[in-house]
Amino acid sequence: MENTLGLEIIEVVEQAAIASAKWMGKGEKNTADQVAVEAMRERMNKIYMRGRIVIGEGERDDAPMLYIGEEVGICTQPNAEALCNPDELIEIDIAVDPCEGTNLVAYGQPGSMAVLAISEKGGLFAAPDFYMKKLAAPPAAKGKVDINKSATENLKILAECLDRAIDELVVVVMKRDRHNDLIKEIRSAGARVQLISDGDVGAALSCGFAGTNIHALMGIGAAPEGVISAAAMRALGGHFQGQLIYDPEVVKTGLIGESKEANLERLKSMGINDPDKVYDAHELASGETVLFAASGITSGNLIEGVRFFNGGARTQSLVISNQSKTARFVDTIHMFGEPKSLQLF
Numbered sequence: 145m146e147n148t149l150g151l152e153i154i155e156v157v158e159q160a161a162i163a164s165a166k167w168m169g170k171g172e173k174n175t176a177d178q179v180a181v182e183a184m185r186e187r188m189n190k191i192y193m194r195g196r197i198v199i200g201e202g203e204r205d206d207a208p209m210l211y212i213g214e215e216v217g218i219c220t221q222p223n224a225e226a227l228c229n230p231d232e233l234i235e236i237d238i239a240v241d242p243c244e245g246t247n248l249v250a251y252g253q254p255g256s257m258a259v260l261a262i263s264e265k266g267g268l269f270a271a272p273d274f275y276m277k278k279l280a281a282p283p284a285a286k287g288k289v290d291i292n293k294s295a296t297e298n299l300k301i302l303a304e305c306l307d308r309a310i311d312e313l314v315v316v317v318m319k320r321d322r323h324n325d326l327i328k329e330i331r332s333a334g335a336r337v338q339l340i341s342d343g344d345v346g347a348a349l350s351c352g353f354a355g356t357n358i359h360a361l362m363g364i365g366a367a368p369e370g371v372i373s374a375a376a377m378r379a380l381g382g383h384f385q386g387q388l389i390y391d392p393e394v395v396k397t398g399l400i401g402e403s404k405e406a407n408l409e410r411l412k413s414m415g416i417n418d419p420d421k422v423y424d425a426h427e428l429a430s431g432e433t434v435l436f437a438a439s440g441i442t443s444g445n446l447i448e449g450v451r452f453f454n455g456g457a458r459t460q461s462l463v464i465s466n467q468s469k470t471a472r473f474v475d476t477i478h479m480f481g482e483p484k485s486l487q488l489f
């Protein structure tokens with residue numbers, strides 16, 4: 145599966161990133177998202193597979209989306225029988241965020257990317273586009289920090305695991321009212337807080353690599369981004385835990401369903417009977433083969449964004465595999481027609 149799909153999924157995220165980057169800085173969040181969704185769908189539909197979106201965003205805020213349950217890939221097309229041999233059919237589950245950080249793209253801010261995770265059927269946690277409480281930390285702290293512990297306790301553990309003083313730690317938190325108490329607690333424990341407006345996949349991913357100066361992600365973001373982050377962190381050996389948040393009171397945005405009760409029903413209908421369960425990376429991305437791919441739209445601290453030149457563009461992507469145990473940075477020059485020259489930098 146990795147060999148067959150590894151290269152194809154790079155192209156999926158590259159195409160989405162290029163489409164979205166054309167709308168960088170134009171103040172049109174929905175268009176930046178829409179074109180990424182369309183480019184991702186179009187490229188996915190050229191892959192020899194029977195793919196199914198198991199978790200994706202857009203439901204909460206009515207944004208453009210690849211919807212949950214949508215089938216993608218050549219073998220799901222109306223003429224599939226003529227094109228696909230059922231005996232060698234690859235059935236794939238996919239978690240997507242074609243434009244992670246739509247505001248970042250619309251306002252020309254760093255850290256947006258086109259991102260997805262894939263696994264064999266059943267290998268990714270299927271949930272609605274709810275919120276998720278998250279804790280991400282570097283591999284050295286895996287299984288030692290715990291989302292059920294307080295931020296203060298976790299910072300002490302993290303400091304020990306990373307052999308640093310607490311005031312040398314940087315914790316990324318999304319700048320939201322729901323995090324005001326968390327931010328106060330982290331600061332009074334002595335650590336430093338990096339507030340981000342959007343883009344918690346990039347923050348979780350940064351915990352998987354040393355040298356990013358990001359040592360933890362704490363707080364509540366969206367569930368699809370949680371599953372995608374978990375796929376990457378599982379393969380990187382980092383720590384990731386997520387707990388679904390289904391009570392609109394907790395997130396204070398009014399963007400998830402009418403009520404806690406209705407949300408609990410929705411979870412039940414998807415087979416989630418223990419709504420408060422804390423999932424670790426291996427449960428959110430449980431497949432034998434798990435692949436993560438991201439392509440920068442605007443530059444972040446791990447990957448560069450799309451750089452256009454006359455007649456082409458250069459992209460940088462990151463593909464992580466739990467099978468080959470690789471984190472591959474892929475630089476690509478894309479030629480649109482016949483460019484006069486190919487721009488290296």
Ligand SMILES: O=C(COP(=O)(O)O)[C@@H](O)[C@H](O)[C@H](O)[C@H](O)COP(=O)(O)O
Nearest residue numbers: 243244245246342343344345365366369
């Ligand atoms: O910042 C984010 C927005 O993602 P997108 O809509 O794809 O541009 C994500 O990284 C967050 O995980 C999440 O969607 C966000 O925290 C949702 O919370 P809120 O903005 O408070 O509704």
Ligand SMILES: [Mn+2]
Nearest residue numbers: 241243244245
């Ligand atoms: Mn997102």
Ligand SMILES: [Mn+2]
Nearest residue numbers: 241243244245
């Ligand atoms: Mn998005």
